[in-house]
Amino acid sequence: MVKEIFFEVFPTLAENNFGWEKEQKDYDNWDSFAQLNLITFAEAKFSIEFSLEESIEIKSARELVERINSHLK
Amino acid sequence: MNLIDCLKNNAERNPTKIGFIDEERSLTFKEMYEEVQKFSENVSKSVLRSTQVVSLISENSTSFVIAYLGIINSGRVVHLTPTNISLTNLARQTSSTGSGLILCPKVTKKLKEWNSSHYNYSAVPFSELAELTRGEKKDLGKIRRQIVAYLIYTSGTTGEPKGVPVSHDMVEFTTKNIIDVLGYSETDVDVIPLPLYHSFGLGCLHTSIFAGSTVVLLKNADNLENILESVKKYNATSLAAVPATLTKFLKLDRKILDDCLQGLRLIITNSTSIPKNTVKGIKDILKGGNLATYYGLTEASRSTFMIFNEDSNLHESVGKPAPGVNIKIDDEHKGESEFGEILVKGKNVIKQYWNDKKADRSIEDEWLRTGDVGYLDDDGYLFLKGRNDEVINVGGEKIIPHDIEQVVRQIPGVEDSAAFGIPHEVFGQTIKLVVKKAANSDLDKLVILTHCMKNLEKFKIPSKIEFVDSIPKNEYGKVKRSMLK
Numbered sequence: 001m002v003k004e005i006f007f008e009v010f011p012t013l014a015e016n017n018f019g020w021e022k023e024q025k026d027y028d029n030w031d032s033f034a035q036l037n038l039i040t041f042a043e044a045k046f047s048i049e050f051s052l053e054e055s056i057e058i059k060s061a062r063e064l065v066e067r068i069n070s071h072l073k
Numbered sequence: 074m075n076l077i078d079c080l081k082n083n084a085e086r087n088p089t090k091i092g093f094i095d096e097e098r099s100l101t102f103k104e105m106y107e108e109v110q111k112f113s114e115n116v117s118k119s120v121l122r123s124t125q126v127v128s129l130i131s132e133n134s135t136s137f138v139i140a141y142l143g144i145i146n147s148g149r150v151v152h153l154t155p156t157n158i159s160l161t162n163l164a165r166q167t168s169s170t171g172s173g174l175i176l177c178p179k180v181t182k183k184l185k186e187w188n189s190s191h192y193n194y195s196a197v198p199f200s201e202l203a204e205l206t207r208g209e210k211k212d213l214g215k216i217r218r219q220i221v222a223y224l225i226y227t228s229g230t231t232g233e234p235k236g237v238p239v240s241h242d243m244v245e246f247t248t249k250n251i252i253d254v255l256g257y258s259e260t261d262v263d264v265i266p267l268p269l270y271h272s273f274g275l276g277c278l279h280t281s282i283f284a285g286s287t288v289v290l291l292k293n294a295d296n297l298e299n300i301l302e303s304v305k306k307y308n309a310t311s312l313a314a315v316p317a318t319l320t321k322f323l324k325l326d327r328k329i330l331d332d333c334l335q336g337l338r339l340i341i342t343n344s345t346s347i348p349k350n351t352v353k354g355i356k357d358i359l360k361g362g363n364l365a366t367y368y369g370l371t372e373a374s375r376s377t378f379m380i381f382n383e384d385s386n387l388h389e390s391v392g393k394p395a396p397g398v399n400i401k402i403d404d405e406h407k408g409e410s411e412f413g414e415i416l417v418k419g420k421n422v423i424k425q426y427w428n429d430k431k432a433d434r435s436i437e438d439e440w441l442r443t444g445d446v447g448y449l450d451d452d453g454y455l456f457l458k459g460r461n462d463e464v465i466n467v468g469g470e471k472i473i474p475h476d477i478e479q480v481v482r483q484i485p486g487v488e489d490s491a492a493f494g495i496p497h498e499v500f501g502q503t504i505k506l507v508v509k510k511a512a513n514s515d516l517d518k519l520v521i522l523t524h525c526m527k528n529l530e531k532f533k534i535p536s537k538i539e540f541v542d543s544i545p546k547n548e549y550g551k552v553k554r555s556m557l558k
């Protein structure tokens with residue numbers, strides 16, 4: 001489900017370019033607005049709410065999954 | 074020629090013609106002129122010579138017209154107030170105007186409360202005006218007509234109320250433009266369900282008086298059935314309605330709409346952009362008739378006009394400047410965005426606000442800063458994008474709520490939506506979207522976000538979405554964003 005969010009927020013992202021460990025700096029278009037969009041999608045999809053600190057710290061798909069899981073426990 | 078001269082002229086040329094119809098009675102031009110004379114005499118007998126302003130609180134009726142024109146004919150300024158005004162606001166406005174009398178058709182429960190409070194002047198029903206005497210008799214009497222015809226307090230959708238004094242010259246200039254551009258004549262029958270205490274409805278009344286047409290006054294703009302029945306019953310040729318009413322019309326039975334509206338030569342609407350489907354749907358019903366809109370404020374009434382053509386791709390425009398009116402966009406402060414604040418100059422623009430130096434700062438070299446933002450295209454058509462104070466600034470990107478709302482309304486299951494800025498520690502502001510779902514819709518937030526991602530730049534994607542039962546709007550259908558924040 002998190003992978004789907006990445007493809008929504010980065011519509012030009014190819015399947016073979018997605019990586020769970022791939023970091024923000026490795027994406028061409030993961031800027032602060034994309035970061036906000038990722039957080040917004042994740043919040044809507046899992047009915048959770050991140051703190052500002054959490055929102056800023058997420059730098060990869062893996063970290064997003066971990067943060068979501070911490071809210072769902 | 075002012076309103077009273079026009080009425081007199083109508084009474085002399087067409088004394089027996091029915092000029093004014095409401096839900097209870099009708100009056101010929103001669104009867105109306107006589108009633109106005111009588112009313113103005115009673116006003117003059119009832120208030121001090123020094124009283125220059127008289128307040129009027131009334132829903133739409135022939136009595137409203139008599140009182141409105143009667144106060145003007147007594148040489149005074151009419152202070153028009155909404156019927157739903159709060160007592161606090163009424164106290165503030167009457168204090169600001171220096172009004173010496175409040176006139177109303179009947180003393181409602183609210184006005185009884187007013188009369189029993191500490192306020193200095195009472196609300197008096199029209200029927201008791203003749204018996205009313207006050208002050209020293211030597212000081213009573215008709216006074217020389219004021220430059221100002223009426224006074225309306227406006228705050229738009231936000232901000233402090235400002236008194237807008239509209240002169241007889243402004244009324245004449247604006248009304249002649251309406252008649253010339255939209256082709257009104259004495260053969261018209263004009264249905265007005267809009268409140269006359271606002272500029273849109275009042276301008277329509279002025280038009281009927283100047284054109285010598287027949288006006289049908291309705292009290293409730295939300296009673297669609299009554300509006301349609303009245304259009305049919307009186308063989309109306311023109312109808313004034315806000316865009317929201319036209320959109321609601323299209324949800325009714327098509328046969329009824331055809332039956333009632335096909336005879337209209339004109340539907341006039343106003344100032345907010347009209348959904349494309351509404352323009353198409355109404356044009357389809359009107360056949361040979363026109364759908365027109367305008368852009369204006371109480372401070373600068375009817376600054377543009379737009380008559381929609383079927384072939385035109387300009388349904389989002391409010392048209393070109395009215396004859397004798399100039400419009401420009403403030404390029405200096407717009408930065409890199411394509412839009413800026415709209416400025417208006419012309420004989421339809423007020424010279425100053427009523428005793429309000431702070432508000433007067435929005436008028437520079439006769440140019441009125443409207444507080445609205447928009448742009449002019451290469452052909453000179455004006456496009457509105459929203460209010461200056463509604464612009465959302467997300468990390469330096471300026472966003473007009475309308476751009477988001479327009480996209481969101483395309484989603485099946487969305488009945489209405491409104492976007493506005495909310496504080497954010499990093500971005501300064503982010504966008505919150507409230508959505509009213511259509512009945513039985515199971516729409517969820519992800520569908521909205523996905524649609525937004527496909528159709529909007531990433532800085533325009535709402536960071537918060539909330540489903541609501543209703544979206545607060547003013548009488549003209551403009552969203553009251555201040556109530557959402």
